[in-house]
Structures are given as structure tokens and as C-alpha cells.
Amino acid sequence: LHLDQIEALNPTLNAFLHVDADGAMETARSIDAARASGAELGPLAGVPIAVKDNFCTLGQPTTCGSRMLEDWVPPYDATVVTRLRAAGLVILGKTNMDEFAMGSSTETSAFGPTRNPWDTDRIPGGSGGGSSAAVAAFMAPLAVGSDTGGSIRQPGSVTGTVGVKPTYGGVSRYGVVAMASSLDQPGPVTRTTLDAALLHEVMGGHDPHDSTSIAQPLPALSEAARRGDVAGMRVGVVKEFGGEGFEADVEARFHEAVELLRGAGAEVVEVSCPNFLYALSAYYLIMPSELSSNLARFDAMRYGLRVGDDGTRGVEEVMSMTRGEGFGREAKRRLIIGTYALSSGYQDQYYGSAQKVRTLVARDFEAAFAQCDVLVSPTTPTVAFRIGERMSDPMSMYKADLCTIPSNLAGNASASFPVGLSSDGLPVGIQVIAPPMADDRLYRVGGFLE
Numbered sequence: 001l002h003l004d005q006i007e008a009l010n011p012t013l014n015a016f017l018h019v020d021a022d023g024a025m026e027t028a029r030s031i032d033a034a035r036a037s038g039a040e041l042g043p044l045a046g047v048p049i050a051v052k053d054n055f056c057t058l059g060q061p062t063t064c065g066s067r068m069l070e071d072w073v074p075p076y077d078a079t080v081v082t083r084l085r086a087a088g089l090v091i092l093g094k095t096n097m098d099e100f101a102m103g104s105s106t107e108t109s110a111f112g113p114t115r116n117p118w119d120t121d122r123i124p125g126g127s128g129g130g131s132s133a134a135v136a137a138f139m140a141p142l143a144v145g146s147d148t149g150g151s152i153r154q155p156g157s158v159t160g161t162v163g164v165k166p167t168y169g170g171v172s173r174y175g176v177v178a179m180a181s182s183l184d185q186p187g188p189v190t191r192t193t194l195d196a197a198l199l200h201e202v203m204g205g206h207d208p209h210d211s212t213s214i215a216q217p218l219p220a221l222s223e224a225a226r227r228g229d230v231a232g233m234r235v236g237v238v239k240e241f242g243g244e245g246f247e248a249d250v251e252a253r254f255h256e257a258v259e260l261l262r263g264a265g266a267e268v269v270e271v272s273c274p275n276f277l278y279a280l281s282a283y284y285l286i287m288p289s290e291l292s293s294n295l296a297r298f299d300a301m302r303y304g305l306r307v308g309d310d311g312t313r314g315v316e317e318v319m320s321m322t323r324g325e326g327f328g329r330e331a332k333r334r335l336i337i338g339t340y341a342l343s344s345g346y347q348d349q350y351y352g353s354a355q356k357v358r359t360l361v362a363r364d365f366e367a368a369f370a371q372c373d374v375l376v377s378p379t380t381p382t383v384a385f386r387i388g389e390r391m392s393d394p395m396s397m398y399k400a401d402l403c404t405i406p407s408n409l410a411g412n413a414s415a416s417f418p419v420g421l422s423s424d425g426l427p428v429g430i431q432v433i434a435p436p437m438a439d440d441r442l443y444r445v446g447g448f449l450e
């Protein structure tokens with residue numbers, strides 16, 4: 001059924017870059033056989049799933065939306081993929097994304113943009129627009145994404161789906177092609193809160209292959225999603241996220257959701273997190289710095305593309321031709337910024353200052369969580385914008401992650417849940433943020449709002 005839906009819609013939506021129909025059918029049949037023979041299977045066994053194309057998948061291409069890795073097939077599975085397979089999930093294929101996860105619209109993919117199923121002239125968010133569009137369009141019931149600055153939550157918001165960025169270290173990054181290692185976090189993309197919790201339980205938990213993985217069991221997530229009550233919960237509305245730059249419909253749907261929480265017995269207070277307003281600027285120094293270091297491995301020698309190696313050129317020339325052709329505009333822009341920010345003499349001025357802001361953001365969270373169990377805000381200031389609208393104006397593109405970035409800087413758990421439609425029928429999301437390793441609180445709120 002899902003493969004049929006992919007065949008029907010993918011030519012328009014371009015949500016999948018690679019579909020493994022044969023492999024999926026084979027896995028599905030083996031799960032059926034296991035079930036028939038009375039094997040004990042987990043709750044998601046046999047359920048199809050789409051995987052963002054920056055998760056390494058043994059035997060299936062992993063392009064990261066880049067020419068650089070166009071023909072690359074990894075020799076191993078990411079830990080998340082290993083766990084999906086072990087739980088009997090059926091991997092349908094790999095989903096489109098902004099190049100190496102840089103973007104908020106899936107337009108920087110080297111393989112063409114993904115379209116939003118709600119309105120195909122609009123973007124599905126990014127960088128994980130392929131995963132969210134696939135789930136919104138019933139091409140897959142579940143997907144996995146990665147969130148460095150909002151790439152699970154912002155696409156969730158603009159496609160009317162659930163997107164969760166777990167606590168940093170809660171889900172293994174092993175085998176996820178690194179963008180900015182101190183910010184990257186894999187997480188679930190689904191249509192319902194309970195699905196997200198069940199998937200999070202399959203994906204998450206300690207992994208010795210990831211040195212930043214937290215050696216602690218996850219809280220009871222699916223139980224929290226099923227419970228879905230918010231009575232007595234202290235909910236902080238982040239004062240800084242509203243007003244100028246926020247669409248009226250986005251604010252209206254957000255405030256209605258907050259009133260629902262209040263009506264159900266949550267105690268709603270306004271909190272101020274003044275340093276959140278500097279988070280975006282700090283992110284656009286920290287992320288490109290880590291990015292320029294991580295993407296140095298694409299040097300034409302080890303993996304992926306190699307251009308100009310005809311026996312007449314030296315290593316440096318081949319390297320520079322390869323990187324010149326292999327990376328798109330946005331990747332180059334960020335690599336230049338990152339290299340500059342880390343260059344000697346400027347490190348303290350740029351990277352060092354950004355790290356100080358990061359600490360201030362974390363302190364804002366600490367102060368806020370002393371008064372509240374969760375914080376809430378709109379997920380992103382606007383509904384889905386039109387394809388092409390922001391491509392020539394990077395600053396307007398970057399602002400899509402205004403509200404999501406603070407959680408990446410501090411490592412908090414954070415999610416987007418759908419809260420209805422704008423007056424022109426486009427989805428709006430609420431962002432819920434919890435302290436590290438309190439991911440269960442996200443699911444309580446999400447379970448209630450459903």
C-alpha cells in the first residue's frame with residue numbers, strides 16, 4: 001500500500017531519493033512468517049518506515065542530498081538503522097534533504113526540492129523535508145530525521161506532522177553523517193504522538209559506539225504519550241517568541257493550544273529567556289565551524305566524488321576541483337564562514353564568543369526550568385513558504401529556525417506537534433521543550449493535544 005502511494009506521489013513530491021521496494025517486500029514477508037510461527041515481536045514489527053538520506057544504510061545509497069556522495073553506498077548501518085531492523089521495521093527507502101542537512105526548505109538538495117503535500121507550490125520545511133512530506137502524504141507511516149537546528153521540528157510544523165528532537169545523547173549519532181556534532185540529534189517523524197514515542201523507544205538508549213550517548217535508560221515515553229494528561233503541569237510560554245516576524249495565524253493557533261492546556265489544568269506562566277534572541281547568531285558560527293571540520297573528510301581521496309583525476313593533476317588540484325563541483329552554493333557559503341571563524345587570530349572573537357552565548361542560552365533554560373516543567377512557543381514563525389521565495393535571501397531562510405535553535409545549543413528535548421491550520425489551510429505547530437532526559441514530558445503534552 002505504501003509502495004503504491006510512493007509510486008503515485010513521488011514523481012510530484014520528490015520525497016524519496018531511493019526506494020527499496022524489493023528489500024521492503026522481503027522484510028515484510030519475513031516478519032509475516034515470524035508472526036505466523038508465533039515469534040514474539042515488538043509493537044512496530046512489520047511497520048514501514050522512511051529514513052533520511054544522511055543515515056548510513058548497508059547496501060542502500062546514502063547521498064546526504066549532495067553530488068559529493070551521489071554514488072556512495074555505505075558498508076555499514078547507523079545504530080538507529082540497526083535498531084529499526086532489529087525491531088522488525090520495514091525500510092522503504094531514503095528521503096530527500098537539504099545538502100548535508102543545511103537548509104529549512106529541502107531546496108538545497110542536489111536532487112531537486114521536495115514539495116509540501118498540503119500545497120505543492122510550497123516547501124515542506126528542511127532539512128528533513130523528505131521525511132516529513134513522506135509521512136504527511138501517507139507514503140510512510142513513520143520516518144526518521146536528524147535535527148541540528150530544527151530539521152525535524154520545523155518540517156513537522158509546516159507539514160502538520162509530529163517531529164521530536166530527543167535530548168542530545170538520547171539517540172545514537174553513530175552512522176549519521178555529521179553536520180555539527182555537538183548539535184546533531186536523530187529523532188522520530190510521525191503522524192501521531194504515540195507513534196513518535198514508540199519509535200523513539202526503538203531508536204533511543206545508550207550506544208557504546210557514540211561517545212556522547214547518555215548511559216542511562218530513556219524515561220517511559222509511550223506510557224507518557226498514552227497518559228496524555230497535563231493537569232498540574234507548569235507550562236512556560238517563552239515571551240521572546242512572538243510579535244514581529246510571527247504570522248498572526250501562527251500566533252492564534254499557538255495561543256489556542258496554550259488555552260487548551262490551561263483548560264486541562266496546566267498552570268500557564270510567561271517566562272523570559274532574553275538570550276534566546278542571540279541563539280540564531282551563535283548557531284551560525286558554531287554550526288559552520290563544526291561543519292567545516294566535519295566536511296573536510298570529503299577530500300576526493302577517501303569517499304565519494306573525485307573530479308579531474310586524469311593522471312595530469314596533483315592532489316590539491318583534484319581536491320579543489322572535486323569540492324568545487326561536489327558542494328552546492330549553501331554548503332560552500334557555510335564552509336567559508338566556518339573556516340574563517342576557526343582561523344587563527346579569529347577563534348576567540350567568533351567561535352569563542354558564540355560559545356559564551358551558548359552558555360547564556362543554557363542558563364536561560366536552567367532559570368526557566370526552575371519555574372516550569374516544559375516551555376512552549378510556536379515551532380516556526382510562519383506557515384510553509386513558497387518554493388523559491390527565500391533561496392536568494394539566506395537570512396530569511398535562517399529565521400525559520402529562530403525558535404528551534406536554543407534547544408540544540410543547550411541539548412534539551414524538544415518537539416513540534418500539530419495545532420491546526422491557518423486561515424488558508426496550512427498546518428501550524430507548537431514547540432514543546434523539556435529539560436535533558438525529561439523527554440517523557442513532551443509526550444504528555446503531545447498526547448494531550450491530540
Ligand code: GLN
Binds near residue numbers: 101152179287
Ligand atoms: N535549518 C537549519 C540549518 O539550515 C537546521 C539544519 C538542521 O537541523 N539540520 O542549519
